[in-house]
Amino acid sequence: MGGTKASEQVSLEAKNPFELRVNLGTGVSESAVKKALTTGDMGFLHSFTTGSAVDGPGVRVVAWTAGCQFRCLYCHNPDTWNMMNGMPVTLDRAIEVIRNYRHGLRVMSGGFTLSGGEPLMQDRFAVRLFKATKELGVHTALDTNGYLGERLSDAELEQIDLVLLDIKTWDPERHLHLTAKPVGPTLDFARRLAQRGNKIWLRYVLVPGLTDDEDDIHQIADFAAGLGNVERVDVLPFHQMGRYKWERLTMNYTLDDVKPPTHELVERVCGQFRAVGLKAY
Ligand code: SF4
Numbered sequence: 001m002g003g004t005k006a007s008e009q010v011s012l013e014a015k016n017p018f019e020l021r022v023n024l025g026t027g028v029s030e031s032a033v034k035k036a037l038t039t040g041d042m043g044f045l046h047s048f049t050t051g052s053a054v055d056g057p058g059v060r061v062v063a064w065t066a067g068c069q070f071r072c073l074y075c076h077n078p079d080t081w082n083m084m085n086g087m088p089v090t091l092d093r094a095i096e097v098i099r100n101y102r103h104g105l106r107v108m109s110g111g112f113t114l115s116g117g118e119p120l121m122q123d124r125f126a127v128r129l130f131k132a133t134k135e136l137g138v139h140t141a142l143d144t145n146g147y148l149g150e151r152l153s154d155a156e157l158e159q160i161d162l163v164l165l166d167i168k169t170w171d172p173e174r175h176l177h178l179t180a181k182p183v184g185p186t187l188d189f190a191r192r193l194a195q196r197g198n199k200i201w202l203r204y205v206l207v208p209g210l211t212d213d214e215d216d217i218h219q220i221a222d223f224a225a226g227l228g229n230v231e232r233v234d235v236l237p238f239h240q241m242g243r244y245k246w247e248r249l250t251m252n253y254t255l256d257d258v259k260p261p262t263h264e265l266v267e268r269v270c271g272q273f274r275a276v277g278l279k280a281y
Pocket of ligand 1 (some may be wrong): 066069070071072074075076077078080093116118145
């Protein structure tokens with residue numbers, strides 16, 4: 001297996017999440033992992049990146065967590081599926097990174113985004129990091145597939161200014177095929193956020209032949225418009241930048257022949273969201 005090895009000196013900050021990172025947490029004992037997950041004293045991170053303009057409003061510092069329970073066929077970061085590929089990072093160190101950027105983030109109307117992987121696989125770490133970030137006066141965003149949303153209490157949701165919610169597809173069978181998990185919990189989480197009035201930016205990865213079904217998107221658009229708390233929809237065109245990770249991890253990649261969506265297809269899908277009154281980009 002290629003990529004970054006645990007024995008090498010690995011920087012917590014990466015240029016982007018497309019760096020392949022593996023085995024960074026393998027030296028941590030099982031009991032320490034269990035304690036970390038229970039207390040949130042430590043998290044397992046692929047990396048921090050800075051300067052993102054696409055993971056929430058303004059300029060963002062993003063922490064990419066390791067660990068995900070979905071198995072999306074189009075995943076760009078399959079090295080983040082396994083939590084033990086992530087670097088063990090104490091909560092204090094993670095807070096320190098955000099503290100170092102806090103003035104700039106405020107000036108640029110930006111903030112901190114926790115992404116992944118799936119951040120709620122490490123929900124205690126996520127909750128404590130969001131609380132500390134809010135105390136620094138920095139805007140907080142959670143990028144999630146929503147599957148584990150019930151792990152967050154109402155009080156904990158108060159610490160999150162914005163949820164970037166990924167809805168992968170609508171049809172239950174297609175969702176199971178695409179992600180290996182049912183769609184219901186994600187939709188339940190969306191409804192709960194709507195009831196509470198938590199802001200959502202919906203994210204939709206558009207893959208030709210896989211997630212471009214017109215009726216499916218129509219159903220998602222109707223659902224999203226009915227929620228009343230979806231501020232915008234980001235249609236994210238599929239690309240092949242993550243393919244090399246599947247190859248290096250010797251995983252079976254099934255989308256070799258899939259091309260990025262055409263401009264016309266992206267416009268059609270954005271148009272479907274706009275037709276129900278949503279802002280879509
Ligand atoms: S939810 Fe995100 S990180 Fe998890 S498998 Fe899907 S695309 Fe990858």
